[in-house]
Amino acid sequence: MQGLRNPEKRGVPSRTPQGRGMSVTQPFRYAQGREPVERQMVFDGKSGKLFCDCAIKSMMIKRLGFELLIGGCTLGIMEEPNRPDDPNILWKIFSSLKLTLALLIVLAIGSVFGTLIPQQESAMELAHKLSPGLARLFSSFQLFDLYHSMWFRFIIALLAANLIVCSINRFPASLRRFRGQPSPERPKLFANLAPQMAFALNRDLEEVSNNTSAYFRERYKRVRSATTAQGEHYLVGERGRCANFGVYLVHLSVLLILLGGLVGSIFGFEAFVNVPEGATVEKVRLRKTRAPRRLPFAVRCDKFSLDFYPNGTPKEYRSDLSFLVDGKVAHRGVLLVNHPITFKGITFYQASYGTIAGNMGRLRIASKNGVEDSSFEAQLGKTYDLPGGHAKFEVVDIRSNFMGMGPAVQVQVRAPSGRNPGIWLFQNQEKIRRRFPGIFEKFPQLNPAAFEPFVFSLEKIESRYYTGLQVSKDPGVFIVWTGFFMIVVGLFVTFFMSHRRIWIRISKSPQGVRVEVAGIASRNKVGFAKELDRFRDKLQDYLLEAPPSQAETA
Template structure:
């Protein structure tokens, strides 16, 4: 037990870095920034797996050792409890007056009648009646065996909880994806359908539970100060045999009201805006595109991002890289201007506008390196391969015309929803073990082990009745119970 307590303390201590430091599974970008800002210290923490605490070798070692320690604690206790449960209560001490609780009286009731009446009063106690050599008769009674039952239940539930959580980490997964609320669809077909995906140790992303979700609309309501009041997402979903047909079911997806489908849970994780732009090229062809921009201020939903376009009818890779377009900047759902500077004063799309910079050239998409979805590759700008051609504030319907005749129009502001899909095959077991853990804890704390002895001795003046009591654990509260019981037992009657 001492080892288990030490390991529990180490587990709590080991979890502290997971709460204080950015974790790669939650936000890899923040981890990279933290390492860059802290130099060699940040790199050392990375080597020690402090940015992947809950999947690190040292945290897993503490976890496994705690599991082994719990098994080592519970196994002998279980056999000892089984042995004690078959034993009879201990014999009555010779001198009951030395016990913490004692009372005696003399009655004119026969010995056998006193013992019989006491047996009725002690119904529910585990007791045994014994005869002594001097003609006296005794009763040994015990109560509160369920305290140890609750204690064992608590520890076995804790053990089961650890196993269930480990099972969930092996075979569960979670992923996040942003879906524009204009009828766009998301299908749980593989890890490449997600913006970010965290698989379990035994999950490779090839056998996910199949289902599809269509996000029709998103509606947010706000208080007068801009604080969010409610989020409602109108979605349609299909799974199983319905995937091969056009049968959809409606669901109103809200915060803390996930959609349960195909063994997975779909949560409404967040929302934002996706400004839609239409580019008209000099040859008259048009391209329309809307992609989510990242909210940089959750109070006013001022967002930043980048929308890119490739020129049409261009198969030459060299020419393609010379004429790619990037529209980058800020989006304000309720715009306010201070001269040429734009900001947002309210999160609802009351007066949307964008402050954009338009770049033309090579976006660096084929450089072989990962790129941030919301920004342009600054190295391409530094090399002169991506050149700024225009900068302007645009409201709905306004457009920019570049030197070559290309026109860029800000069409509208669509909303997107951030969805999180979670598959945890152990969540039902975790709930059961958590409930059992609480039940066991309540039992072990509320139930008290106590013993009571009764000696009935015949004498010339009548029958001497002695009662003694002892609390096996905490004595608090047993004095009142003993006083109440002894008051009835000393009368020698069952009324």
């Protein structure tokens, strides 16, 4: 079988330790200048099975560096150092990668339930369709409000603790790599260098060394140099040291996102309120518990307008809102669908609209004494004289749908005799009479002729719009957005940046001066090999274009 070629091809030394994998043909290296000798393995049935068994056993999960991407959260699982057993069993458990995988699996399963099962208000319809036992089971596990359940928050807290402990365990090694000063003198890197990574120049050694150092320092940071007793010059430079911390930036961003969600869940709220046109409210009703909650300011709906498409479908809801602090307007804004307004950390969304009874109603009063009928535009809360001036009446309540029988007003008669009946007048009086014969005579409070000799009737009531507002406060939203921004930066650093180090050796050769280039990268070895090729070509062109020294010219 054909043997493997030089694994350190193109100047990138192989760093695969023994045991990470096996090849069918394994070269044995001897001293420099000797040809490698290859040992052939006959791949028959028995030896093939043995080879596969050894290869599988050698692929230990703890020695693999990989990135686990689940649910948008990237956790860098790095190589665990071989160290004696930690006496702190709790710390050992929380630093376990198995715990990370188990928690992520539980969160993924919980998220599936939270996606498939309607949550909060939407869950009521499903709960009525389920059997009582199954509904109690779902409720006991808080599956109808899963993302606010205690067990879901507990799993998130465990994941955060696991992430923190894993990061603390591995951070010192990354810090050492960041602070470490690579030694310029690394002859082993050049022992099996690919031929194309070296070139010769017919120049002076010191001149080539100085020019190479100047070129190198312009393009790489922390360049260090050394000269051996044999007159060989070594240079080392590096880039992307911060790539060692990319995974920790991702970890921190995940923690911030979890923290922001937890802060919003605990200290935030979701509520709703209906504000009639022209009315002012200071309280909202919590969506989950229906309990009232006072706002630190008042909200007034100055105007509500509604536009329709030609087919009658609503086109746009618009609410002109004013926010009042201590009775004074502090802010005004136009609220539209998908264009919320935020005031003092509380966000208002246009959610719905509807109509309610206004403050005006048209009443007709007839008299059995032959007095001419009269009509009134009666306003809520005002007092009016009855025909003849013997009594007064007041409209004390207006309802758009009272007792399921349609629009109605309540009239309170005030007579000198002390007979002051309160009467409910319905707009659909004749329909109600046909549906419920004798209802008005049976119940005096519904009888329009209860105050003789007058007969009251309701012609219509004024209706007005109300705007339905969804009210939300989430103090953790800024933390979440910060975490999302950081996770993008962290993922970019983790996947597209690497810690790259380049070594250059300059030595005498029969052709004059020999320049060799080698390097090591923490990831993306293929891209780094191309970078080394470009660096070598540009360095060679730079040195060839540099003017020769005076000594060489002489």
